[in-house]
Amino acid sequence: MGKILTGIRSTGVPHLGNILGVMIPSIKISNMNKKNSSFIFIADLHSMVKLSNMKSIKNNTYQIAAAWLAFGLNTENCFFYRQSDVSEVTELAWYLSCFFPYKRLTLAHSFKKKQNEKKKSKKEISLGLFSYPILMAADILLYNAEIIPVGKDQLQHIEIARRIASFFNKKIGKQLFKLPNAFLQKETMSISGTDGEKMSKSKNNWINIFSSDDILKKQIMSIRTDSKSLEERKNPEKDYIMYLYKLIASSEKVNEMKEKYIKGGYGYYDAKIELYNLIIRKFSTERKRFFSLMKKKSFLDGILYSGSKKIKSIAINRLNEIRKCLNFNPINL
Template sequence: MKTMLTGIQSTGTPHLGNILGVIIPSIKITNKLKNASFLFIADLHALIQQKILKLETIKNNTYQITAAWLAFGLNTKKNILYRQSDVSEVTELAWYFNCFFPYKRLTLAHSFKNEKKNNYKKINVGLFTYPILMAADILLYNAEIIPVGKDQLQHIEITRNIANRFNKKIGKKLFLLPKAFMKKDTMSITGIDGKKMSKSKKNWINIFTSDEILKKQIMSIHTDNKSYYEKKNPYNDSIMSLYKLIAPIDRVENMKKKYLQGKYGYLEAKKALYEEIIKKFYVERKKFFSFIENKSLLDRILFLGAKKAKDIANKRLQYIRKSLKLI
């Protein structure tokens, strides 16, 4: 009877990495679990990037992410899909955690350290306390299964640390310890530049766009300068790394064979990847565009999801307040 929780920041339309690494695996988990799962659009987390994102963009991205979850078949009657900012209890819990967690430990968070190297003066407090809010997202619902990418592993460890500290301080097991769930083949989805696919790096592939733009993105995938006639390495290639996650095994093996034999160019491989994406996600793309045209439906789904989440969160928070002797 475990509970799953995951969220996607509203910093852009979900890209192929989000879909393969979070959305599809998470929906598969929800279908196996008896408990309702919590899936949220992390618009509060997205505010960390408000200097480069227009606030209206964050709102529109919320619709894009909601439509993506629905397009891939998330069951909203069983599960709870909601906007993070609609559940204010999470920010109250985050404040309690702020008061119980040491400043020095938080300075070691990768999300802070990496940004500190690049642009120390422009770091906002939200970025620094990002792991605290993430811990509140998880622990508010006592979620134990957390689908994450490799770069989020440290944040799960911080969450476990916070839960342990809080439990010991209060003298009771208020919080369960969450575990990261990762599929090995989708731990780090390759972007068009060969690095991890990311909106911030602008190296993403967006399947929820026109065929023309999608094709242009795929044709931009970086490769080495081997000619059409030369043999190529299928085990260290961005096109192949994406193709094997999407195409049936027989077509993957066929492309590998062509790479190793030569007389097969990267242009042909990119065309094959494009065609596979168009074929595989035809239904989901059609549903996505249909949902985007019906924002009142999306608002209704998010409203009902937030109501369910808030009811659960408020009961949990009442118990936590009592444990802190606040009431």
């Protein structure tokens, strides 16, 4: 398996969609991959386009790091680092931006969506939001990563990274960059939240397994349902509780709940309680680890510092190769 790279923005604790769609698959691939072929980073630079309170980035970074470690990421077997510690990625982003047409970036879904929102609120869009796909491409191309685990909504960004790599290679007449490929798991390519829309903290439709029991229960109880009574039969294929339950329960337990839905005499409240209890049981070890790690900020700092130091020389050597192609002087180590 080739080099794999993935990152999660430091906009707060990862929600269930992040965990099932990105973190668990990435850890599994990292464990199967040969040593130091996996690049897993905390995208704190990317988070700047979302956060209004910059003071929260640091604590958010701790939360992301603690979550990765809680789920068993082996940092000895991969590169685990903070994006902002590797300044070479921003230098590469500038080079890439000079080789990619402005008009193509205006077609990015994330930009167009935000542009429509801003028209309503009459607020300006930052240049950082507009050039977001360029920085994402730099994250990938700096290490010639080949496999990028993403959700369905990120597919266009991988395609943009491929286009940028192709433009750059053609311009300098050398296959300097490999073209990355998106890796999607069908069942977790786009995980719905409590309202059936894509799970998102900004939409407040997320499930936070690292919250207190009371808050977690409240989030699960907010899952949208139809108005069928307890006695009525229910359709398990068109229910958001059942949808989330299927993502984490065994096939045996899923079939048991389906039978209850179809038979009737089983209410949505009961289904929500089952989902809540399942999450508490299934992720009990990870929750304990997370809460423990969040009390050890100096330990987390050490892990991130070690990871950033390990990858720094690789980033510099790679950037020197790119600088040489552009007739710039190399960076002195």
